[in-house]
Amino acid sequence: MENRKQAISFEITHICKQSGARTGILHTPHGDVVTPMFMPVGTAASVKFISPEELYDMGAGIILANTYHCMLRPGEDVINQAGGLHKFMNYSRPILTDSGGFQVFSLADSRKIMEEGVHFKSHLDGSSLFLSPEKSIEIQNKLGADIIMAFDECPPYPVTREYMEQSVDRTLRWAKRCQDAHQKEGQQALFGIVQGGEFKDIRRYSAQELVKMDFEGYAIGGTSVGESKEVFYKMIDYSMIDLPKEKVKYLMGVGSTDYLLEAILRGVDMFDCVLPTRIARHGALMTSQGRVNIKRAEYANDFSTLDPECDCYCCKNYTKAYLRHLHRCNEGFGMRLMSIHNLRFLIKLMEDVRLAINEDRFLDFKEEFFKKHKLNHKNSRGF
Numbered sequence: 001m002e003n004r005k006q007a008i009s010f011e012i013t014h015i016c017k018q019s020g021a022r023t024g025i026l027h028t029p030h031g032d033v034v035t036p037m038f039m040p041v042g043t044a045a046s047v048k049f050i051s052p053e054e055l056y057d058m059g060a061g062i063i064l065a066n067t068y069h070c071m072l073r074p075g076e077d078v079i080n081q082a083g084g085l086h087k088f089m090n091y092s093r094p095i096l097t098d099s100g101g102f103q104v105f106s107l108a109d110s111r112k113i114m115e116e117g118v119h120f121k122s123h124l125d126g127s128s129l130f131l132s133p134e135k136s137i138e139i140q141n142k143l144g145a146d147i148i149m150a151f152d153e154c155p156p157y158p159v160t161r162e163y164m165e166q167s168v169d170r171t172l173r174w175a176k177r178c179q180d181a182h183q184k185e186g187q188q189a190l191f192g193i194v195q196g197g198e199f200k201d202i203r204r205y206s207a208q209e210l211v212k213m214d215f216e217g218y219a220i221g222g223t224s225v226g227e228s229k230e231v232f233y234k235m236i237d238y239s240m241i242d243l244p245k246e247k248v249k250y251l252m253g254v255g256s257t258d259y260l261l262e263a264i265l266r267g268v269d270m271f272d273c274v275l276p277t278r279i280a281r282h283g284a285l286m287t288s289q290g291r292v293n294i295k296r297a298e299y300a301n302d303f304s305t306l307d308p309e310c311d312c313y314c315c316k317n318y319t320k321a322y323l324r325h326l327h328r329c330n331e332g333f334g335m336r337l338m339s340i341h342n343l344r345f346l347i348k349l350m351e352d353v354r355l356a357i358n359e360d361r362f363l364d365f366k367e368e369f370f371k372k373h374k375l376n377h378k379n380s381r382g383f
Contacts (some may be wrong), residue, residue, distance in 0.1 A: 004185055004214060005185040006216060006309065007028070007146065007184075007187055007216065008024050008029075008216055010248040010269075011024055011026075011027065012024045012219070012245075013034075014357060014358045016356075016357040016358075016360050016362045016363075017360040018360050018361055018362060018363045018364070019265055019357070019362040019363045021264050022035075022269070023036070023354045024248070024269060025324040026248055028094040029094070029187065030092065030093055031061075033062055033093075033094060034061070035270060035352060035354075036268065036270070036271070037061050037269070037271070038265045038271050038273075038349070038350050039061070039062045039063055039064055039067075039096065039271065039272040040063045040064070040272075040343050041059075041063070041273065041274045041275070042053060042065050042066075042089070043069050044070065045064065045070055045088060046277030048335075048339060049277070049335050049336040049339050051331065052089070054313070055343075056093070058312060058340065059344070060343070061093060061094065061203070061336065062093065062094040062095065062096050062147070063093070063095055063096055064095070064096050064144065064216055065078050065085055065089075065096075065097050065145065066097070066098055066100070067097050067099055067139050067140055067143065068131075068134060069103070070139070070143060072122060072124055073124075073200075076143055079144075080143070080144070083144075084142075084143060084145075085145055092371070094147070095144075095146055096145055096272075097140050097147075097149065099152065099193075100136055100139070100151070101131075101149075101152050104131055105117050105153055105154045107120050112154065113170075115211065116132055117130055117131055117133065117134075118122070118132075131378075132151070133150070133177035133178045133269050134178075134181040136151040137183075137190075138179050138181065140188070141184050144188070144326060146184065146188060147188070148182075148188050148191055149190075149193060151172075151174050151191060151223060152195060153170065153195070154195070154221055154222050154225070155222060156226075157198070157225040158197070158227075160197070161199060164195075164197045164199055165202060168196055168205065168206050171193070172210070175215075175248040176192075178190060179213060183366060189216035190215060191215055191216065191217040191218060192210035192213060192218055192219070193210075193220075193252070194206045194219075194220050194221060195221050195222045196238065197222055197235070200238045203238035204238060204242055205348060206239075207243050208242045211244060213241065216248075217248040217250060218243050218247055218248055218250070219251070220235070220239045220240075220250070220251045220252065220268070223235050223236065223253070224254055224259070230261075232259065236263055237266060240266055240267055248269050248366050249267060249269050249270070251263050251268045251271050253272065255272070255273025255274070256270050256275065256300050257286070257369070257375070257383060258370065258375045260350075261366045262366075263372075264357075265363075276343050276345070276346055277343065279342065281335045281338070283295045283324075283327045283338070284344040285306060285308040285323075286341075287309075287310070288307050288309035288347070289305060289307070290373055292306065294323050297322065299321060299323075301321055302321050302324075305319065305320075306319075306323060306341060309321060310345060310348065311348070312340055312341050312344035312345075313340055314337040314338065314340050318332075318337060323338060339341060353365065
């Protein structure tokens with residue numbers, strides 16, 4: 001392995017005697033964060049409707065910004081001139097940027113994958129664009145996040161074994177090019193991303209080759225793309241076998257409660273997803289009593305708090321009846337309140353998880369949560 005300057009360090013603080021799940025502290029240039037953790041997504045350098053101060057109040061640690069969207073608007077040079085994402089968006093805690101790869105590969109009708117990179121069209125105006133490993137890293141260096149991601153292909157599900165083998169080989173070549181292009185070692189931590197779909201040997205090969213490159217952390221990609229719950233769990237299991245235990249692990253794009261708990265059981269430390277804020281804007285709320293659809297008529301005269309077990313600003317100050325009224329009137333304030341609640345719900349869940357792990361009772365906690373919320377381990381998705 002090459003000796004590389006480290007921008008972050010990861011400290012395992014406890015391993016649950018009952019389950020093997022772990023807690024830790026991730027030390028970054030913009031402060032320490034505890035794991036397991038859920039990271040709110042700020043796609044265009046903003047968590048929709050939420051201020052930095054509100055993120056601090058709800059206990060958010062790391063938040064995400066999206067390379068593809070920041071590249072399009074306002075442009076990485078504007079953010080660089082502002083002093084990087086932290087100063088541009090006035091967020092003092094750690095930030096992670098994705099590579100832009102997932103967004104590019106989701107534009108299936110307008111992209112062309114080549115060894116040099118990906119040619120695609122902007123979703124805004126149809127203009128021709130190009131992203132390569134070098135360009136993605138150049139943009140992320142200018143954005144200045146604490147953690148940046150290697151540029152990879154996120155293949156659809158399902159694909160043939162032949163396609164996946166070729167895709168993973170190319171992604172590994174891209175990962176090395178990302179390392180070679182990285183200009184801010186010691187300031188920004190670069191993570192490699194394990195791919196390989198549902199194929200055990202390909203996922204293991206992907207992980208083994210990335211470990212040889214000695215990344216500061218490792219992400220698990222290519223999950224939650226249409227596969228069954230059983231296949232999802234296998235994807236994580238296969239990916240984790242060869243990853244070094246002392247390095248931080250990040251499962252990308254997962255936010256449903258059952259998936260979070262099962263992944264923590266398997267040793268994952270970090271998560272992100274647009275789910276809590278996206279469903280909030282449509283009136284769907286995560287609560288200790290299960291999912292609440294605030295649009296339902298039964299809440300019109302319900303002056304109780306949304307979730308009696310929640311300590312967020314929304315639950316401390318507003319009723320279900322008022323939230324329903326705001327949602328029906330399409331008021332932005334309602335979207336703000338419900339987004340605050342859903343984010344705080346998942347961040348609080350992580351706090352409860354860490355306590356359970358530290359008290360060596362995580363398996364009991366997980367089973368109680370599944371039972372309370374009528375979740376199962378095979379088919380249904382959590383909320």
